[in-house]
Amino acid sequence: xxxxxxxxxxxxxxxxxxxxxxxxxxxxxxxxxxxxxxxxxxxxxxxxxxxxxxxxxxxxxxxxxxxxxxxxxxxxxxxxxxxxxxxxxxxxxxxxxxxxxxxxxxxxxxxxxxxxxxxxxxxxxxxxxxxxxxxxxxxxxxxxxxxxxxxxxxxxxxxxxxxxxxxxxxxxxxxxxxxxxxxxxxxxxxxxxxxxxxxxxxxxxxxxxxxxxxxxxxxxxxxxxxxxxxxxxxxxxxxxxxxxxxxxxxxxxxxxxxxxxxx
Numbered sequence: 001x002x003x004x005x006x007x008x009x010x011x012x013x014x015x016x017x018x019x020x021x022x023x024x025x026x027x028x029x030x031x032x033x034x035x036x037x038x039x040x041x042x043x044x045x046x047x048x049x050x051x052x053x054x055x056x057x058x059x060x061x062x063x064x065x066x067x068x069x070x071x072x073x074x075x076x077x078x079x080x081x082x083x084x085x086x087x088x089x090x091x092x093x094x095x096x097x098x099x100x101x102x103x104x105x106x107x108x109x110x111x112x113x114x115x116x117x118x119x120x121x122x123x124x125x126x127x128x129x130x131x132x133x134x135x136x137x138x139x140x141x142x143x144x145x146x147x148x149x150x151x152x153x154x155x156x157x158x159x160x161x162x163x164x165x166x167x168x169x170x171x172x173x174x175x176x177x178x179x180x181x182x183x184x185x186x187x188x189x190x191x192x193x194x195x196x197x198x199x200x201x202x203x204x205x206x207x208x209x210x211x212x213x214x215x216x217x218x219x220x221x222x223x224x225x226x227x228x229x230x231x232x233x234x235x236x237x238x239x240x241x242x243x244x245x246x247x248x249x250x251x252x253x254x255x256x257x258x259x260x261x262x263x
Contacts, residue, residue, distance in 0.1 A: 001030055016040055016176075041176055042132045042152045044111060047071050055113040057154065059128040069096050069113050084116050088125055092116040095210055099129055102214065106221070107133045107151075123161035129217055130154055135179070147188075148180040153224075155217050162205055169212060171199045173220045177228060193232050195224060 004023050011019045017040060024031050043056040050070040054060075060067045062081040065074040069092060074081040084092060095114040103112040110133035118125055135149030153175050160168040178192035199220055203212045 001027075001033065004030070004034065041150065041178075042130055042154070044132065045075055047073075047075065049073065053111050055111055055130045055132055057115075057128065057130060059117070059156070060113070060115045067115070069093075069115060082117065085118065088116050088118065091210065092127075095127070095129075095213075098210060098214065099131075102218075103131055107131060109133065110151075119158075124159045124167070126156065126158045127213065128154065128156050129213070147182040148178070150176070150178045152176040153221065155220065157213050157216070159209060159213075165204055165206065166202050167205050167209070167212075169199075169201050169203060169216060171201075171213075171216050171220060173197050173199075173217070173224060175221075175224045175228065177232070191232060191236060193228075195227055195231070197224060197227070 004027060008016065008019060008023070020034065020040065023034060027034065040057075044053050045056055045066060045068075046053050047068040047070045050068070052068075052070045054066075054068045054070060056066045060069070062074065062078055065076050065078040065081060067074050067081060067083075072083065072089060083089070092114060095116070096112070099112050099114050103110055110131055112132075113130045114127065115130075116125055116127040131151070131153040133151040135151065136147065153173070155171060155173045157172075158170040160170075174194060174196045176192075176194040180188065180190045182188045197220060199216060201212075201216065205212065
């Protein structure tokens with residue numbers, strides 16, 4: 001199992017589904033554990049009753065069906081599917097409305113879904129905040145400059161029981177990035193990868209769980225963007241510029257040559 005997880009951590013997101021299917025065929029006895037531990041690019045399904053799209057993940061799956069956050073019904077229909085309690089469902093509905101505004105302001109499009117559930121053991125609750133942004137020319141985004149481009153963000157928060165007005169929040173965030181550009185001058189370029197980070201905070205619940213979770217997600221997404229910029233884009237620039245000098249550097253060297261020649 002550990003070898004399988006090491007392999008999945010090294011797979012590009014675009015190939016993770018194929019790799020996971022192969023592992024499930026090789027290790028059928030570990031199917032449930034693999035499906036719960038391996039983050040996959042998010043898939044989209046339409047809720048026929050509400051007419052809205054929602055995201056599929058392991059946290060809204062029961063068997064082969066997935067629960068919609070909009071109608072609270074399973075697709076395909078499932079009579080005995082897991083459901084959050086009435087109070088938690090109310091918080092889930094509010095979280096979906098608020099997170100849709102957050103997604104629209106930060107991502108300028110895309111699809112978001114929020115799911116909440118009670119843990120099997122212990123008190124408190126857990127939640128999953130999902131965002132999928134398709135930045136390709138045919139995607140949902142308002143600025144589709146890429147030939148292909150996907151951003152999948154998965155934020156899982158475990159909220160402990162309240163103790164003297166505070167609660168412990170454990171946030172685990174994963175971002176999967178995949179982009180392809182195609183240009184007649186520069187050719188085709190493909191970059192993909194994933195990054196996972198965790199944050200644990202003890203916060204007062206006076207302003208509500210939703211405010212605390214929202215601030216943590218906002219802070220974590222900022223850190224993840226910076227990490228992706230430094231690790232992936234920064235390293236890519238370093239490699240490209242070591243092989244091909246940027247135009248401004250070439251122009252500067254040409255100017256220096258002209259100056260030296262004139263003297």
